[in-house]
Amino acid sequence: MADHPPRAAYTVGSLLAVTVQVFNERGYDGTSMEDLSRAAGISKSSIYHHVRGKEELLRLAVGRALDALFAILDEPAAAAGRPVDRLEHVVRRTAEVLLAELPYVTLLLRVRGNTGTEQWALERRRDFDHRVAELVQDAVAAGQLRADVEPRLATRLLFGTVNSLVEWYRPGQRGTEALPDAVARFAFEGLRAR
Amino acid sequence: MADHPPRAAYTVGSLLAVTVQVFNERGYDGTSMEDLSRAAGISKSSIYHHVRGKEELLRLAVGRALDALFAILDEPAAAAGRPVDRLEHVVRRTAEVLLAELPYVTLLLRVRGNTGTEQWALERRRDFDHRVAELVQDAVAAGQLRADVEPRLATRLLFGTVNSLVEWYRPGQRGTEALPDAVARFAFEGLRAR
Numbered sequence: 001m002a003d004h005p006p007r008a009a010y011t012v013g014s015l016l017a018v019t020v021q022v023f024n025e026r027g028y029d030g031t032s033m034e035d036l037s038r039a040a041g042i043s044k045s046s047i048y049h050h051v052r053g054k055e056e057l058l059r060l061a062v063g064r065a066l067d068a069l070f071a072i073l074d075e076p077a078a079a080a081g082r083p084v085d086r087l088e089h090v091v092r093r094t095a096e097v098l099l100a101e102l103p104y105v106t107l108l109l110r111v112r113g114n115t116g117t118e119q120w121a122l123e124r125r126r127d128f129d130h131r132v133a134e135l136v137q138d139a140v141a142a143g144q145l146r147a148d149v150e151p152r153l154a155t156r157l158l159f160g161t162v163n164s165l166v167e168w169y170r171p172g173q174r175g176t177e178a179l180p181d182a183v184a185r186f187a188f189e190g191l192r193a194r
Numbered sequence: 195m196a197d198h199p200p201r202a203a204y205t206v207g208s209l210l211a212v213t214v215q216v217f218n219e220r221g222y223d224g225t226s227m228e229d230l231s232r233a234a235g236i237s238k239s240s241i242y243h244h245v246r247g248k249e250e251l252l253r254l255a256v257g258r259a260l261d262a263l264f265a266i267l268d269e270p271a272a273a274a275g276r277p278v279d280r281l282e283h284v285v286r287r288t289a290e291v292l293l294a295e296l297p298y299v300t301l302l303l304r305v306r307g308n309t310g311t312e313q314w315a316l317e318r319r320r321d322f323d324h325r326v327a328e329l330v331q332d333a334v335a336a337g338q339l340r341a342d343v344e345p346r347l348a349t350r351l352l353f354g355t356v357n358s359l360v361e362w363y364r365p366g367q368r369g370t371e372a373l374p375d376a377v378a379r380f381a382f383e384g385l386r387a388r
Binding site for chain 2: 084143144145146147148149150153154156157158159160161163164165167168175179182183185186187188189190191192193194
């Protein structure tokens, strides 16, 4: 046993954690399997033991973010009730998922490219946005959201606000627990004192 | 005269417009003088006639965005009046400048790197954010903004909301004139109907 190098066994999960970090630092296009092998401290052939290549790692990583986001829509508080309350739940939970899965959501938000996996990720993101846009529509139709901000724009501003957290939030920051509520308050009540 | 190629004379301004587009597409690091020469349709030596190199082009481009943003703070409606009104003016005008100078502000928001110019741009951005954060503080102190969203967070959410326009806004889009007002309404009044 003493002859074995003291190297932790790699799982897809731990490989993914390293991969996402490297993708976020160097960009997906700018990352080679060589870079991943060096960052993970395992050989390329060990990586190929787990996955077919870089694109599969991307799919697993953004898939993790997308699954967490879509799961929100199936939560009871998102699925039933007044549209405005369902929407507020989704906004708060989206912020929570973003903070909990920060590197994965960051990667998802930066996907731009032309590979099949990137196209698939963009499409699933659009699906999610579309589901939320429907909630916004329903809430406007029910008179629960102001009518002077066009629903599609409202949806974009909601996501813009929530997604902007990835620009400055760093894990372990003080007051993290309060962030999702503060974001929802900002978006639904606005900053002006009443 | 007929022997001269029918090529428009390049000015620093027109060279900058092409440069910013290429920087935004390929990233500053990923752009070579060769790329710029090809995109502009002029020789590298013609470019060097105007500027010392890539970094000076970056400085001119982000400088244009920064100058436009800082000019907002000197406008009468930003410099005097109730803090909340000054802040709302700054938010609305920041959105206007972003839409009017979209490629330049987009480039500014993407600056990340380690060259002197990038560090200088990041520092001037921080100065601007700091000036706005002071306005937020003043407005909270005057009881004009809600006290249950921490001022630093409020500042970040304000910029997050405004800056998110670069993610989806495309010039010529319908309803552009109404956007800055809608952004300000979202940020100060929130989406909930009253």
